[in-house]
Amino acid sequence: MSTLEIVPVEGLRRFLAFCRLPRQLYEGRPGFSPPLDALRWELLAARLNPHFKHVDSRFWLARRDGKLVGRILAQYYKDDFVPLGASRAQFGCLDAIEDDEVVAALTGTAEAWLRDRGAERVHGPFSPSINSEVGLLVEGFESVPMVFMPWHPDYLGRSLERQGYVKARDLLSYRYAITAADRAQKPGIMARPEWRERLKIRRLDLARLDKEAEVMMDIFNDAWHDNWGYVPFTIEEFLATAAGLNHVMPPDGGFMIELDGVPQAFAVILPNLYEIMGDLGGRLLPLGLPRLLWRIKTHKYKTARVALFGLRRALHRSAAGGAVVLAFMEEARGRSGRHEVDQIEFGWVLENNAAMRRPIEMSGARIDKVHRIYEKGLAG
Numbered sequence: 001m002s003t004l005e006i007v008p009v010e011g012l013r014r015f016l017a018f019c020r021l022p023r024q025l026y027e028g029r030p031g032f033s034p035p036l037d038a039l040r041w042e043l044l045a046a047r048l049n050p051h052f053k054h055v056d057s058r059f060w061l062a063r064r065d066g067k068l069v070g071r072i073l074a075q076y077y078k079d080d081f082v083p084l085g086a087s088r089a090q091f092g093c094l095d096a097i098e099d100d101e102v103v104a105a106l107t108g109t110a111e112a113w114l115r116d117r118g119a120e121r122v123h124g125p126f127s128p129s130i131n132s133e134v135g136l137l138v139e140g141f142e143s144v145p146m147v148f149m150p151w152h153p154d155y156l157g158r159s160l161e162r163q164g165y166v167k168a169r170d171l172l173s174y175r176y177a178i179t180a181a182d183r184a185q186k187p188g189i190m191a192r193p194e195w196r197e198r199l200k201i202r203r204l205d206l207a208r209l210d211k212e213a214e215v216m217m218d219i220f221n222d223a224w225h226d227n228w229g230y231v232p233f234t235i236e237e238f239l240a241t242a243a244g245l246n247h248v249m250p251p252d253g254g255f256m257i258e259l260d261g262v263p264q265a266f267a268v269i270l271p272n273l274y275e276i277m278g279d280l281g282g283r284l285l286p287l288g289l290p291r292l293l294w295r296i297k298t299h300k301y302k303t304a305r306v307a308l309f310g311l312r313r314a315l316h317r318s319a320a321g322g323a324v325v326l327a328f329m330e331e332a333r334g335r336s337g338r339h340e341v342d343q344i345e346f347g348w349v350l351e352n353n354a355a356m357r358r359p360i361e362m363s364g365a366r367i368d369k370v371h372r373i374y375e376k377g378l379a380g
Contacts, residue, residue, distance in 0.1 A: 009060060009061060014061060030142045034278075073093040074110035084227065091123075121376070136150070138157045143175070167373075171373070173345055173348060173371070176344050203255055216308070217234075220266075223310035228350065253269045255267055266310055270305050302342045346365060
C-alpha cells in the first residue's frame with residue numbers, strides 16, 4: 001500500500017524541489033509553459049522577496065513512495081498588514097497530481113497550521129501575494145500561456161471544491177487581437193480638442209527607475225486601495241519588482257500618463273517570455289542563460305501582457321478617468337501594433353470592477369482566462 005506524507009520545506013534542496021515541481025507535474029499539458037527556475041527563486045525565497053517580511057509562512061511538499069506529488073504554501077499576515085476584506089490567513093502555490101487524497105492532505109496541513117494561529121477563514125491561492133500571482137485557473141486552460149500568470153490543470157479546482165472550498169472572487173484576463181486598423185492607428189482620444197493639451201504620455205525613464213518607482217507605487221496603492229484583498233505595495237517590494245522587470249521590459253514597454261502635468265496613471269507591458277523559454281525547460285544553466293539573453297534582444301514577439309496598471313482613485317468613475325483609460329488602451333494597442341505583436345492580454349480584473357471592465361470590453365477585448373480565489377471557513 002502506498003504511503004503519502006506531507007513534509008515541511010526545510011533547506012535548499014527541498015526549496016529548489018518546491019520551485020520546480022509544477023513543471024514536473026504538468027509538463028506536456030496543452031496551455032502549460034514551464035517558468036524559469038530563477039524567477040521562481042526570486043518570487044518565493046524569503047531573502048529575495050520583501051513580501052515575506054509581512055507574513056509568517058510555511059511551505060510543504062507531498063511525497064508518495066519517495067516521489068513528489070504536490071505542494072502548498074500557507075501564510076498569516078502580521079498585524080501591520082491586513083488584507084482589505086480578505087482573511088489574514090491565506091494559502092498559495094497549490095499544485096498536485098489528480099488525486100483528492102493528495103489535495104486533502106496538503107490543504108488539511110495548511111489549514112491546521114493557520115488554525116493554530118487563530119484563523120477562522122482562509123483565502124487563496126495567493127502565490128505569494130495579491131501583488132504577484134493570484135488565483136487558480138478555472139477557465140482558459142489551453143489559451144496562450146503568459147509570463148507571470150499561474151497555470152493549473154482543470155481537475156485542481158474541482159478537487160479543491162471537494163475539500164469544502166467555495167468561490168470568493170473571480171479575476172478576469174482579456175485577450176485583444178491586434179488588427180490592421182491598430183497597425184495603422186489613427187488619432188484617438190488624445191487628438192480631441194478637450195484632451196489634446198491636457199493628456200500626455202511619456203516613457204518610463206529606466207535610467208531613473210528608483211524615482212519612477214516611487215511615483216508608480218504611490219499611484220498603484222492609491223488606485224487599488226479600495227479593492228477586495230488589497231495589501232499595500234511597499235517601496236522595497238516595488239523596487240524589487242521594478243528591478244526584475246527592467247531586465248525583460250523593452251524601452252517603450254512602460255509609460256506614464258499625465259493629466260494637466262500630473263502623473264495619474266502608469267502601465268507596464270511585457271513581452272511574453274514564454275515564446276522564447278519553452279525549450280529551456282525552466283533551466284538557465286549551463287547554456288540556458290546566454291540563449292535567453294540573446295533571444296530577449298532579438299526575438300520578435302507575437303504576444304504581450306499588461307503586467308502592471310494603476311489609475312488614481314480620484315479619477316475613477318469620472319470623465320477624466322475614462323479619458324485616461326481610453327488613452328491607455330489606445331497607447332497599448334498602438335505600441336503593440338508598431339511591433340509584430342498579434343495579441344495582448346489585460347489582466348487581472350476583478351469581476352465586479354465595472355469601471356475597468358467596461359472600457360476594456362468596448363475596445364473589443366474578450367475574456368480569455370478566469371482565475372478564481374477560493375475561501376473556506378476553519379471554525380471547528
